[in-house]
Amino acid sequence: MRKHLLTLLFCFFWIGFPLVSKQNPKSIPPTTYRVMKGDSWYGIARKMKVSPDALAKLNGRTITENLYENEKLRIPGSKESITLSADTKVKERFAYPLHPKEKVQKKFSELTYDPYKGIQFRRGNSSLVRASASGKxxxxxxxxxxxxxVILEHENGLYSVYGNLERIQVTEGQQVKTKDRLGILAKDKGLYFQINQNKSILNPELVLERGAE
Structure with a gap:
């Protein structure tokens, strides 16, 4: 168990929590595209023969966000592999760890040259950090x-991590339920939140949005 825990911690904290994928030396660097008046995510994706979601993800955005004229976008090369999220079945609905909800300041990214394997919420009025799902x-x-x-272990090999706490209000080995208190958020930092399933990295925003599948 001790060896397993040390391996888990190494995975979480490699380059400051995020897990870094091995970069393929043969990958072709992404090309770029200058946004023109009237362009849309779908139009550019169709023109460049890529997925709209992959295009937005590569640029740290979502397809619901606006494009701006003369904005430069990165376009995946023909050999560039962009993974949006691990394919998983999350049986339990994950709740937001902050209430009221705060905006995401830094988004999840699996890009080999700019990885960020969790999300960081903006530091707003929320200070109490709660368990996103029941676990240990x-x-x-x-x-x-x-x-x-704090790192929680859930069913089906799922783990969640909560960083930037000023004070921890749980102890190792303690069983917690969804929305139980974990700690108090630091005064000058937003909550760092990450979800893994075994060695697979999940996009926390998608897990929180989709809930149970």
Missing amino acids: VVHADYMDGYENF
Whole structure:
């Protein structure tokens, strides 16, 4: 169990929590496209023969966000592999760890040259951090750059991590239910939130939006 936990922590904290994919040296760097008046995500994607979602994800955006004239977009090369999220079945609905909900300040990214394997919420009025799903506290500790953090283990090999806490209010081995208190958020940082399923990395925003599948 100790060895498994150390392996898990290494995965979470490799380059500051995010898990970094191995870069393929043969990958072709993304090309670029200058947005023109009247362009849309779907139109550009069709023109460049790529998926609209992949195009938006590559640029750290979503297809619901507006494009701006003369904006430069990165376009996936023919050998560039962009994974939007791991294919998983999440049986339990994950709740937002902050109430009221805060906007996402930094989004999830699996890009080899700019990975970010979780999301960071904006620091707003929310200070109480709650469990996103029921589970067991498998680790609670401190790490430079991410303050105090808590890792929960859920069913089906799922783990969630909560970073940038000023104070932890749970102990290792404790069983928690959805929305139970985990700690108090640091005054000057937004919550860092990550979800893994075994060694697969999930997009926390998609898990929170989709809920149970």
